[in-house]
Amino acid sequence: MFGPQTSMSQTIGPVTAGNGSTVYAGTFNSSVAQEQQNAQQALSFPEMYNRLHEISDATSGTCQWILENHTFRDWQNAQRGLLWIKGKPGVGKSTIMKYLWNDSTAETSSETQITASFFCHGRGVDLQKSPMGIFRALLHQIVEKVPQFYEDLENKFRARCKSQGSHGSAWAWTEPELRNLTKDYLSSCRDLELLIFVDALDECGEDKARDLLDFFQGVVAASEAQSDSGLRICVSSRHYPLVRSDVLYQVIVDGENLADIQTYVAQKHKLFRRNTQYDELVSSISWRAQEIFQWSVLVVPRVVKSLEGMKPVELILQ
Incomplete structure (x- = not known):
């Protein structure tokens, strides 16, 4: 049988399937190939991935x-x-x-x-x-x-x-x-x-x-x-x-992701490590996330923007 990547030429050599194995060699009718192509397309939809x-x-x-x-x-x-x-x-x-x-x-x-x-x-x-x-x-x-x-x-x-x-x-x-x-x-x-x-x-x-x-x-x-x-x-x-x-x-996942949140926050703020309050800032954001990773993902860009604008860490923490 033909694999999904079969061409529509009339005569073919070995055909490689999706898993890399050779599954067929011979001749076939181009209308059959089109029908086979449509069979797999019938399962596909644009937003699938x-x-x-x-x-x-x-x-x-x-x-x-x-x-x-x-x-x-x-x-x-x-x-x-x-x-x-x-x-x-x-x-x-x-x-x-x-x-x-x-x-x-x-x-x-x-x-x-x-x-x-x-x-x-x-x-x-x-x-x-x-x-x-x-x-x-x-x-x-x-x-x-x-x-x-x-x-x-x-x-x-x-x-x-x-x-x-x-x-x-x-x-x-x-x-x-x-x-x-x-x-x-x-x-x-x-x-x-x-x-x-x-x-x-x-x-x-x-x-x-x-x-x-x-x-x-x-x-x-x-x-x-x-x-x-x-x-x-x-x-x-x-x-x-x-x-x-x-x-x-x-x-x-609840409770298992605390170290991940801290790692994420620290990496996003690594440019500001020389700030004397760096550790306090990372710790505060990680603690306030309360296991909700998405909260840190939303907050971190705002904090980085504030730091880039030279806003005092005290105000950021507030």
Whole structure:
């Protein structure tokens, strides 16, 4: 079967799939290639990666605590499992999720490890804050990297087009269809390690957030039947509306980010270290943040601007 990067020439040599493996060599019809291209495009949407790119990268020296967290390491060493990262609004959950995502993709050197992610956005378009958007984004990434899933999706797509007409006008994927496809693909991988990140479930709404957590738990449970593969899923949310105790791996950010806040504040004020009240200023901002990383992110630029304007530290503290 052709990988998603197949050209439309009539005769081809080896084709490289998303995971770098050679999956096909031969000839094909250009109209079929266009149909295959449309199949994957049917999952895509313009804002699919917007939230991921909007989140600032972690400041140097921050977020490293989670890599040493015992619960995180237990999940990381497990063959399967659901990790739930949770905390109050503004504590930096999305930054941590992006940090983990970057860390996992940077270390991926094996063709058997597949990673996929989606970062929900409550202020975005509907697909950025709905299960439909999550399923489309995850499937889009997975089928690109796993040839057998790509082939299965293409077969389903062509069958629908043949029986119902053009996608987008005569028919469209439904949420239940994509939900089932996502479950089937995630839970039935062979000889692969799947690593999935989904940030901010709560931004999909209370009922949908609960349903999504149940869904991902169910997917991990279903994968138990595949002894030759691994599936680890990491999700994040606020404490509410997901008040649950049945998730084995849980990491609470609240209180764990105090050193990160101080590191962030100190780095942003490093140009003013010669100020005799530098330590007091950094300490005051870090303490006043009260675990809310976002508060320090909003306040620090104002303080820096005041310092650049030679405003007395006493007035800034006030």
